[in-house]
Amino acid sequence: MKPVIAQQYVYPPMMYPQGDEINLLDIWRILVKRKKLIVVTCLLITLMGSAYAILKPTIYVYSTAVEIGSTSMGGKEAPVDDINNAASKLKELYVNSVLSDFYRDNPNEKKDLLINVSVPKNSEILMIGSKCSEEEAPLYRQLINKISAKLVADHSEKIKEFRAVLFERIGNAKNRLALLEDNEKQIAQRIEGFDKAFKVSPIDNSGTTALVMTELSSQQHQISGEKFSLLAQITDKESDLKLTHDTRLLYPVEKSIEPVGLDTKMLISAFVFAGLFLGIFIALTWDFIEKMKNQLSTEN
Structure with missing residues (x-):
């Protein structure tokens, strides 16, 4: 048999319109x-x-930094407000409130003012600022200060209540300590009286006297232990007071060194x-x- 040869086709070269060539x-x-x-x-x-x-x-960034306050309980510090929650309050409440008041008092002003709020990574600091010219700077300083003041005032109420609780507990502990010290003095005087009386004329009912002296000594020991506990509580609460600090501006509204x-x-x-x-x-x-x-x- 003759081998089958596949038919080959020769295709014409593709034609391109010369007018379309670049x-x-x-x-x-x-x-x-x-x-x-x-x-x-x-x-x-x-x-x-x-x-x-x-x-x-020339446009600069005018900004300030707000440090979130903290409370302390047993030496463990905690922010008075979650940083993201505080940022949301600033953006959705305080910025809108301040700008609305400004536009209401200045109806002819263009409604194009923009205040930015940001949170640096891994920090408890809020940045409040805006980009503007030096001529607009006084207005933006005023607005930024009003916005930050609202957050500071909100946190101040919470910290004030927390401090009031600490002061009350310290006061109660000191009052109790003063009462224990008075009782301790009275017990010491009674023991001293028994000692003097026994030295002058031995008491016939020595067994009863011994029981009374033992009871008084036990009371002294209990008072001493409670005093130690109260002093520790007072020290801890006073330390918590020192570690508790308010939300505050780290610095006034400042202009960036370089223009943006x-x-x-x-x-x-x-x-x-x-x-x-x-x-x-x-x-x-x-x-x-x-x-x-x-x-x-x-x-x-």
Whole structure:
């Protein structure tokens, strides 16, 4: 048998319309042809951008830091409020409240004021601030201070109540300690009286006297133990008072050392590149429109 030979087909090369090819040389010719348009566009954008960069106010960050207060119980400190909860209060309640009051008192002001609240990672500190020019700084300082004051006042009430409980417990312990010391003095006087009486004239009922003396000594021992416990409690509560501190501003509203955003040189450079790209785009578009018009005219 003759071997079966598979029929082979020769496919014609793919044809591409020459008009759709991107020819870099043609693009270069278009750019050279439209160089005046490109230069004018670039200059206009650069001039407008330079004017904006020079005239626009320099923007700084004005901010303050709020340290969340803490309470102490048995030497163990705990924040008076969860840091995320405090941040939510600031964002959703206090910022809105202060801005609403400001807009109500100043109805002609633009409603574009923005106060930012952030929490640095792994900290109990809240950052309250805003970006603004030096001319706007007094207003933003005032608003930031009002917002932070609301949080401080809220936490102050909680810490005040906590301190009141500690003071009450310390006072009760000191009153009890004073009462025990009076009882201790009375018992000591009774024991001293029995000793003197026994030395002057021995008491016939020595067994009863011994029982009384034993009871008084036992009471002295109990009082001594309770006094030691009360003194320890007083020391602990006073230590808790020292470790308890209020929510406070770490520093007044301050201006950042460096301005934020692009500086003037970088901004002008950005406008130069933007103008150049826009000029090239307009030149290519213009040339394309002209070619389309010529083609339509020829067909007609």
